[in-house]
Amino acid sequence: MRRVAGRVYVPDAQGRYRSYRALWVKEGRVAGLEPGRGEGEAVLPGFHDAHVHIWKIGQLLTDLLDLRGVRSLKTLRRLLEERDRLLPPGAWLLGRGWNEALLGAWPTRAFLDEVLPHRPVVLTRTCAHIHVANTQAFQRAGLGPDTPSPPGGEVRYGEGLLLERAYGLLERAMPRRTVEDYQRYILAGAGHLLRHGITSALEAGADPLLLEAYRRLDQEGRLPLRVSVLAVVRPDGEETTYPLPEPYRSERLVVAGVKFFADGGLSGASAAVSRPYREVGGKGVLRLSAEELFELALPAHEKGFFVATHAIGDVAILEILRAYHRLYQARPLPVRHRLEHFGLPGPKALGLARALGVWVVPQPIFLEELRENFLRYLPEEFLPQCYPLARMAQAGLFLAFSSDAPVVQEVSPLKGARAAGRPLVGKGLPFLRALFYYTRPEASGLPPAWLWPGQRADLVVYDRDPFRYPEEAQVIYVEVDGAAVFTA
Ligand SMILES: [Zn+2]
Structure with missing residues (x-):
């Protein structure tokens, strides 16, 4: 047994952080927590980036x-x-x-x-x-x-x-990527996530070759963090369809979800919206109707895969929610599907997402890094509806936060949680609440990782209390399964 002392912060099921003065680790799992206020370095559960391209x-x-x-x-x-x-x-x-x-x-x-x-x-x-x-x-x-x-x-x-x-x-004319290239990229990307305290992540779209690279790394024991890989079934904007992947589950690697694309993005004015964009005009393009997605996703739904669909514009979001509604009607299974991004949800979308119990996976950091694009292209009426994270939380949605890096530069959950406090218009999300949403690996088919006794000892250590010094706190040490994976 090993004792990790400090200001240990562990969330309860409602996401309220409680403090402890130490936790005990045994064989890669949390063995116990010592109540009381700790001192010095801060220990938090390792974060989950619920949509990132490692x-x-x-x-x-x-x-x-x-x-x-x-x-x-x-x-x-x-x-x-x-x-x-x-x-x-x-x-x-x-x-x-x-x-x-x-x-x-x-x-x-x-x-x-x-x-x-x-x-x-x-x-x-x-x-x-x-x-x-x-x-x-x-x-x-x-x-x-x-x-x-x-x-x-x-x-x-x-x-x-x-x-x-x-x-x-x-x-077609460029050099082809190999499995070895992919392995090299995965390890470099994983190292980058770990140094920001991210101990598990969802790879938000993989073709069969990338999936193979992950499987090999896992079988060779070389994956330094937990990854859930979304298999692309219908590549973005293409007509071809890949077969459903073999489900896969080990300690470090899970293949349990499939990915579809319903529209483009707001920053490039290609998300499917109900009002024309400013400056560039047009209402984006809906790439997948409710009917098409239903047909494409039904086999995955029936096999127990979660379906994750890129939907950003208000039109795309409602279309996809309709497709999910039909899936649950056709076969009422306990699997929670997901909406990736969920950029411009109106009140109706919030209500439907709640009623269906699906996960929504927005990127708070977009509010900062893509802010200039949003303000430039979005009609005024859409500004209060653009990544309305506080409303999503209020509506009681199953909410998991993510970065979507490298679409943006910043992967740090501390930076993301701060951005969640600064919407384009209206009230932001409190910092601690936002941080908790970076701790939802269940959204990706991974077990909860909150440092509760019995759970995996996946943790991040900051040099000072990030709740008090969110700007200054630095990651100094990270563990997965109770073993060091990053040391500053
Ligand atoms: Zn993405």
Whole structure:
């Protein structure tokens, strides 16, 4: 038995944190808690990020040029030139994370040609739905000014932009990712989550090759945190369908859910909404009707998989809730399905989500990192309805918070919980309440992890009390199954 002393904070079932002065760990589990006020370092349950793209974080930390937060074309140019010097001649330069609202302009083919004419360059926007490429990249893929747009996508050769499914035309010419690449990315991404105190996470969409990479890492005992992997059945914007995955459950890895996409995002004005966007116009695109999702998801529902659907606009959200309602009517099973993002829910959506008992998984940090895009594109009437986290909590929803990194840069639950207090309009969510919603692994088919006796000793240690110093507190130590996985 080992005693971990400090200010130990453990939530009760209602999410109220109680303090203890120590906890006991035996064979990877919590053996007991000592009542009383502790001192010094703060010990909390390890956090759960309920929607994150672990491998993409890792890819950004390794092979891709990270363009998140870049605030001018001048900086973009410098970053491209720096990366260019590190790559072998002729190799593709791939980057991700630019946002025109921050850059102050859209990057174009002409701009990229001017900076790097001699190698193919493709830069993906923060939303991952829009890409800009230089002439070399277009040529390598056999694309030119006369290339027609494919169904569900758009090629804008002049600007160098590829929207939605048009990216597939370019991707065919790029080097293929291997299982080993994926493994490398997963481990780099996992390391990044752990250093922020995240001890379990949901990988929010995996194709069969990524699933295979996870299975291998787990079987080799190399997964340093708990992961629930959502298997993509119908890839975003495509007509093909992957078979349902084999259900999988070990101590570290769970495959129990499947992923669908109903619309795009608010920051790129592609989420399906009932009122037109400002500046760019249009009401986004609904990619999946209630009828289609019902048909696609029924086999998964019947096999006990939870269904997780990306739905951001008010129109998409209601459509998906209708599909879930039909699933439960067709086969009343105890599985809780999920709505990913849940960006613009109206009162009707809040009521329906509550009545169906589904999980909703928003990203509080969007309120900070994508705030400029929201304010720019959303009609005024939508502002109070944009990620209304306090209303979601009030409505009694099953709520689990997440980052959706690398769509955003910040994965820290402390930062996310602070952002939850600053909605675009109206009242925010109290910090402690918000933090608790980063402690809901059940939303991803993982066991609760609140440091209750008998539960796994997955914990994070801060140098000072994060409840009192949310800005300054630093993660100094993290354990999974009672074993160190990160030390500052
Ligand atoms: Zn996502």
